[in-house]
Amino acid sequence: MPVWLKIAAGALLGASLIGLAGLQGASKKLGPLVQEHGTTYYSNDGPVSPPVICKPLSTILAAIKQVHAKYDYLAGGDLKTFEDQARDLKGLPPLDADELYVITEDDQLRNGEMVLFIGLKAKCVSTVFGFPAKLYHEILSAARNA
16 A cells, blocks of 8 residues: 555544544534533423413412512512623523512521522513522622612
């Protein structure tokens, strides 16, 4: 076998392996992004969410009163400022809510270490999740000072 053919075959094999490694690296970037605060999916690859059952605001407020909860209410500019500070300080995604009730204390569930976020979009509950109280107060105080 001539030397130039051996060199050409080696170069072709090397380029093929580099191309394969590049393709594998690019395909991993296209997968879901796993972060500290959750997983981000692209191109509708994520799990299918069940349809939201709309509860009227009166039902939500009655449930809050039932457990004698103290809460913060954020909407409009206050909510936007809070979301901006959460993004800037901690890299958190937007809440996609028009109104936000943050249960800070109640007589049954909270022990001061967690708060409960209830986000409403078009007067329907769209987001409910627990959040560390210390982090919430840190973001809230930064938002109020902004």
